[in-house]
Amino acid sequence: MDSEKVEIIIDDIIADEGLISDADEIPELRDMIDSWILSPAIYAILVGHGITLEYLKILDEKALNDISSVSKWTGHKHALRRKLMIWPDSVLFHESTIRNDEEVESCSSAVPAYLKLANSVSVTTGLLEDILVRNEKGKIVCKYYKSHQYLDNVNRRALSHTVVDYYIANQLHFTLPDMAKFAKLISLRFPPEIAETYYNPRDISANKKHPSGLLYDRFHNRSKKDLGKRIRDKVADHISNVKSSALELPDKEIERLSTVKNWLRNNIAPEERIRQHWAESFLLRFRNIQQDKNSDKRTILNDWPRITDENGYLLIDTDFNHLYNTSERLETVFDCWERFAVDFIDYARISNIKDHYSIQLLDTLSESYILISQDTRDYILCTIFHAIVKPSRTSARKLPTIVQAQNDVCCIIDTYEEYREALISIRKEHESANIQLSPRIYAIGHTQSLDSFYVVTQFLEYKLPTFLRCLDVVVKLKFVLDFEFPESCELFWCFICQFFYDINSSRKSKNSQLLQLLAFLKARQK
Numbered sequence: 001m002d003s004e005k006v007e008i009i010i011d012d013i014i015a016d017e018g019l020i021s022d023a024d025e026i027p028e029l030r031d032m033i034d035s036w037i038l039s040p041a042i043y044a045i046l047v048g049h050g051i052t053l054e055y056l057k058i059l060d061e062k063a064l065n066d067i068s069s070v071s072k073w074t075g076h077k078h079a080l081r082r083k084l085m086i087w088p089d090s091v092l093f094h095e096s097t098i099r100n101d102e103e104v105e106s107c108s109s110a111v112p113a114y115l116k117l118a119n120s121v122s123v124t125t126g127l128l129e130d131i132l133v134r135n136e137k138g139k140i141v142c143k144y145y146k147s148h149q150y151l152d153n154v155n156r157r158a159l160s161h162t163v164v165d166y167y168i169a170n171q172l173h174f175t176l177p178d179m180a181k182f183a184k185l186i187s188l189r190f191p192p193e194i195a196e197t198y199y200n201p202r203d204i205s206a207n208k209k210h211p212s213g214l215l216y217d218r219f220h221n222r223s224k225k226d227l228g229k230r231i232r233d234k235v236a237d238h239i240s241n242v243k244s245s246a247l248e249l250p251d252k253e254i255e256r257l258s259t260v261k262n263w264l265r266n267n268i269a270p271e272e273r274i275r276q277h278w279a280e281s282f283l284l285r286f287r288n289i290q291q292d293k294n295s296d297k298r299t300i301l302n303d304w305p306r307i308t309d310e311n312g313y314l315l316i317d318t319d320f321n322h323l324y325n326t327s328e329r330l331e332t333v334f335d336c337w338e339r340f341a342v343d344f345i346d347y348a349r350i351s352n353i354k355d356h357y358s359i360q361l362l363d364t365l366s367e368s369y370i371l372i373s374q375d376t377r378d379y380i381l382c383t384i385f386h387a388i389v390k391p392s393r394t395s396a397r398k399l400p401t402i403v404q405a406q407n408d409v410c411c412i413i414d415t416y417e418e419y420r421e422a423l424i425s426i427r428k429e430h431e432s433a434n435i436q437l438s439p440r441i442y443a444i445g446h447t448q449s450l451d452s453f454y455v456v457t458q459f460l461e462y463k464l465p466t467f468l469r470c471l472d473v474v475v476k477l478k479f480v481l482d483f484e485f486p487e488s489c490e491l492f493w494c495f496i497c498q499f500f501y502d503i504n505s506s507r508k509s510k511n512s513q514l515l516q517l518l519a520f521l522k523a524r525q526k
Helices: 002-014 027-035 040-048 053-057 061-067 071-084 091-105 125-134 136-148 153-169 176-189 214-247 251-265 271-280 282-291 298-303 312-324 333-350 356-367 374-388 402-409 416-433 467-480 487-501 512-525
Strands: 410-413 440-446 449-456 461-464
Touching (some): 027 040, 027 053, 040 071, 061 071, 071 091, 125 136, 125 153, 125 176, 136 153, 153 176, 153 214, 176 214, 214 282, 214 312, 251 271, 251 282, 271 282, 282 298, 282 312, 312 461, 312 467, 333 356, 333 374, 333 467, 333 487, 356 402, 374 402, 374 410, 374 467, 374 487, 402 410, 402 440, 402 487, 416 440, 416 449, 440 467, 461 467, 467 487, 487 512
Parallel strands (some): 410 440
Antiparallel strands (some): 440 449, 449 461
């Protein structure tokens, strides 16, 4: 009991600023605590534990817990932590802002792993000067400033590009504390420039919850661009390696995988074992697909009948993930679609749409946006696409109509019975003409009320939960089973592949209408 009483007395003494001697006073630390409008007890606690202003800068979570270990000081600890997390000179600022930055960026652009792992640099006036004199943009900025004693917007951007390009070129991660230091150095080197122009840890005026400024924005955009190219190159290399590995499978491995293949042909359960064997046999299956010359995929579907099962599209997912190494990708169509929907509607409203049906659909979207279902909205977006990016001529030099392109993406049928009749009819038509029935979507119901969704080919039929999932499955069928998209709506599928999957799938990817749309959407993402 006595020891407990002594401990409480000691804690109270530590928190009493009146007991701090003149010799122990740290004016800079007191000014900092006062400027943060914190309790004087916090200053007393810090001084009692020998914390100076310099020590405060490197105070991490463990040290903070050590000096506030008593429960009665918990509130003081949290108050101090909140201030440290927004103080650029603090270790906790570095940790918290990087974490918050990653949370904000998680759906759009992560910094490449090799940049995160790279060593940091010592940000000094000398480094800034060295960057400026070694870079042509930097020299131009300095020359402009010498003549005018200020920087205009063009030279501000050039200055931020110069600094960021130094980090990118040296494969260094431009940390937020480094940005804060460079912003301060720039303001000193080029008065009357202010640091917040180049780095603002929390842009409250713009209601932003993440950092802003020329340095931050430039690094964000460059990192995203470089990461996208790195991923595309890596995926291309991966696909090339997959093709080589599949075609060069040793005879013993083909024999072993053929045993797995036979098991898959003769079993529909258990599901877990099917997925395990499916992943294991990917190279053999990919080899078979490359060797299958039948446009209707009859051979490959007979050899691997699980694809035709009710949930066969889940196996298509697995093969697509293997083929395109999707673990490297930042986003999927499901992550990006909501942001795209808002931007595309804006684009549609400023486009000169002349197709009457598309105009009606756009009006429906504008008048009843909140009331219509998400599937209806998504169907409308994809349908009016063809009135904005109009169909181009096919290989037979025929010019498809907008209506034909719309129906070849998704055809709406009133009832299930009528859908079955339409499916039988189109399959017979393609079989008699000996041409491939490309993957397409059928929806049952009416525009305002779509009930069921199907993706079909000559021998495949998948019932899917949403219209968006149908788009996803059609794309994956193209690249997993080597189907072709219908030529009438090739531009639409080219857009879906390029914008959402980062796959350039068509010779028509340079279509001027398509490029205008992509430029608009990418500008909206910045």
